[in-house]
Amino acid sequence: LLTAARRILIVGVGTSGPIVHSMYNMLMRLGLNCKAETDSYLQLMEVALLGPGDVVVAISQSGSSIDSVLTLKQAKENGAATICITGNAQSSITDHADVTLLSVDREARIEAIASRLAQVSIADALYVIMALNAIDSATQNEKRIWDALLPKML
Numbered sequence: 304l305l306t307a308a309r310r311i312l313i314v315g316v317g318t319s320g321p322i323v324h325s326m327y328n329m330l331m332r333l334g335l336n337c338k339a340e341t342d343s344y345l346q347l348m349e350v351a352l353l354g355p356g357d358v359v360v361a362i363s364q365s366g367s368s369i370d371s372v373l374t375l376k377q378a379k380e381n382g383a384a385t386i387c388i389t390g391n392a393q394s395s396i397t398d399h400a401d402v403t404l405l406s407v408d409r410e411a412r413i414e415a416i417a418s419r420l421a422q423v424s425i426a427d428a429l430y431v432i433m434a435l436n437a438i439d440s441a442t443q444n445e446k447r448i449w450d451a452l453l454p455k456m457l
Contacts, residue, residue, distance in 0.1 A: 304384045304402065305386075306335070309336065310336050311330060311335055311358045312338050312360070313338070313339045313340070314349075314360070314362070314374050315361060315368075316341055321419070322419060322426060323340070325426060329430035330430065332441075333437065346370060347373065350377045354382045355383065356383075358384045358386065359374065359378035359385050360387070361374060363387065365389070365391055366395065367395055372395050375387060375396055379399045386403075387400035387402070390418050392405055404425050407420075
């Protein structure tokens with residue numbers, strides 16, 4: 304779904320926000336037309352403009368964050384493909400997902416460390432799979448990125 308997508312919108316709120324931006328960084332490096340959005344109003348505005356051929360990825364550990372649920376629901380209604388990364392297989396977000404990728408379902412601590420690591424690992428795995436499937440363009444893109452960044456680092 305991701306490699307064939309015309310546009311990709313990656314969404315999430317709260318502690319899922321950093322994972323949203325990390326996933327965007329990886330998919331952008333592959334040359335995919337993607338965008339990250341962690342503001343709930345902007346998510347709905349963005350998804351209103353998507354349709355068939357587009358993909359929305361929603362990251363929500365609980366799977367019940369109303370912002371992410373509404374965004375994925377709207378994406379599905381518009382004909383976009385939908386993917387969720389969540390720790391709760393019975394959550395309401397999965398009702399609107401074509402693909403559900405499950406991460407850690409419970410935290411041993413109050414702070415959500417294990418779930419964030421699991422979500423980042425899922426995003427990393429997707430990136431590695433897609434990069435390996437398009438190794439030549441992935442390598443070219445990385446070279447172009449480093450050629451652009453290196454002069455600024457010296």
